[in-house]
Amino acid sequence: MPSVEQQIEQSRAKKKALIKKSILGFFVVLFVGVAGVLLVSFLPTVSNEAKSPMAQTDNASQTNNRETPNPQVTEFSEAERKALQVALSESKQRVADLVQRVSQSRPFAVKASQIEASLNQAFNEYGASNYGEVTSLLNDIDNNTAALNKEYEQAYTAPYEKALNAFNNNNNSEAFNLNRQSLNINPDFEQAKILQQRIDVFNQVQDAYEQARVGKVENNVNKQREAYRKIIALDPYRSDAKQALATIDNQLKNSRFNGLLAKANDAITQQNYAAAKQYLKDAKSINGSSRELETISKKLNTLVASEEQNKIEKQVTLFARADEWQTVALLSNKGLSSFPSSPILQQAKQNAEAILSTAKRLKEFQQRPERLTDNTVRSLAQQEVDDAHALAQKSPKLLAQIRALEEVMDDVNTPRDVTITSDNDTYIKVLGVGLVGEVKRKTIKLKPGTYRIEGSRDGYRSTIREIEVSPSATNLSVHIACTEKV
Structure with missing residues (x-):
């Protein structure tokens, strides 16, 4: 926006152009006047007393103008002039907004141009340092601007409100005419534009209402639904x-x-x-x-939970009958996570854990049968076998494992043939078992285990040999003789 000083310069330029036009017009008028005088000279003269009252009034006015002194110029400080410049700029902006707002309505545009002319005059007065006159003009301009804004708003809102009332009363033609008045004054009035759209589809909306009414009479809910959907699509309000x-x-x-x-x-x-x-x-x-x-x-x-529980319980029972206790353990643990109070699953889990752990312990004895030669180990194995018999009726596989271990235990306890050879001069005995005597060759029976065989002879150093009799050993033999003299 140009400053007030620039605006004043522009105003002065316009004024000079206006003066030039006025001088040109003066000479034109002078020429016409001379021609008129020449013409009047040929016409009868009229006395001064016969002059029209208008002429007398003009003369009096001219006399009064000559007698009216120039208004006294009030002194303004620099700060006051700055404030006046700001007021001029603000008024100019308000007037420009007003002119833009009412530009599409000719009657209001004319009124706005009059206010704009007053604003230009205020700038001219400021340029002439008539600050008091500027203040007076600005007050009038601001008041007129506010009044015209209010008048303009009333001019397009009043017919709109009447149009809306007529539309709500189904008087579409009256609503159309009144709303058109509003849009003629302010084509950008959004509410009137919306109302115009509703007016344009009024007949289609009424037809849809009729379809809804028919659907209600026919008790056709879908027909009513489609009719109301169409109404809302045409007129969302x-x-x-x-x-x-x-x-x-x-x-x-x-x-x-x-x-x-x-x-x-x-x-x-x-x-x-x-x-x-x-x-x-x-x-x-x-x-x-x-x-x-x-x-x-x-x-x-x-x-569903009961059905699922029954399903899992049936599966567990089926695998238990099939002697698949590893699967029984997996299924019962899974089932108990969902159905912890199921007695069938609880019992199945207990049986599976007992059978599997017993089978594992029996297997350890079977894998190392040589340990069974030890009386303590053998006693433990026998206890496991006795305990396992209580579970054997639930698991044929466990029963077979029990019998296999019992066979191993029996086999381990069965004496094996051991052949002892010597020189027939050495006295032989098996320590902890008994005497063999002086022999050349003799076969004795020893249960699986570790034995020490001692040979002795007068005048010779005694000798001891150790022999391991394993359950799987066959054709065991040992030679012992005292050959080192002392």
Whole structure:
């Protein structure tokens, strides 16, 4: 925006151009006047007393103008002039906004141009340092601007309000004419533009209302629904249509919801739990807070859980009969995580753990049969076998394992042939077992284990040999003779 000084310079330039035009016009008028005088000289003269009252008034006015002294110029400080410049700039902006606002209405545009002319005069007076006159003009300009703004707003809002009232009373033709008045004054009035759109589709909306009425008479809910949807699409401001559509949608939603619950109950009765679950899922998407839905869902969950429990219990029982206790352990542990109070699963888990742990201990004895030659170990093995017999009736595999270990224990306790050879001069005995005597060759029987065989002879150093009799050993032999003299 140019400064006030620039605006004053522009105003002075305009004034000079106006003076030039005035001088040119003066000479034109002078020429016409001379021609008129020449013409009048040929006409009869009129006395001064016969002059028209208008002429007398003009003369008096000229006399008064000559007698009126120039107004006294009031002194303004620098700060006051700065404030006046700001006031001029602000007034110019308000006037410019007003001119722009009313530009599409000719009557108001004319009035705005008059205010604009007063503003230009105020700038001229400022340039002439008539600051008091500027202040007076600005007061008038601001008051006139506010008044014209208010008048302009009233000019387009009043017919709009009447048009809206007529439209709400279904008087579409009157609404059209009144709203057109509003738009003629202010084509950018958004509310009037919206109302015009509603007016344009009024007849189509009324036809849709009639379709809704017919649908209600026919008890055709879908027909009513489509009619109200069309109304809202044409005129989104029809609150009654929105409310009616919402009511219909709720009716349809409730009807579908109740239908899904009925289907779910039927599916539960037929033990088709998968279908019932889907029906309830669809119903929940419509009304998840329904107590009836919650009740049926709990019932279904209980039945599904019971069915799942029965299924797992049957599987566990089946694998137990098949003597697959490793699988029984896995299934029972999994089932108890969901159904911890199931006695069948609890018992199956207990049996599986007992059988599997017993089988593991028996296997350890079987894998190292040589340990069974030790009386302590053999006693422990026998205790395990005795305890395992209580579980053998539940597991044929465990029974077979028990019998296999018993055979190993019996086999380990069976003496093995051991052949002893000597020089027939050495006296031989098996320490802890008994005497063999002086022999050349002799076969004795020893149970699996570790033995020490001693040979002695007068005049010779005694000798001791150690022999290991294992359960799997065959053709064992040992040579012992005293050959070192002392």
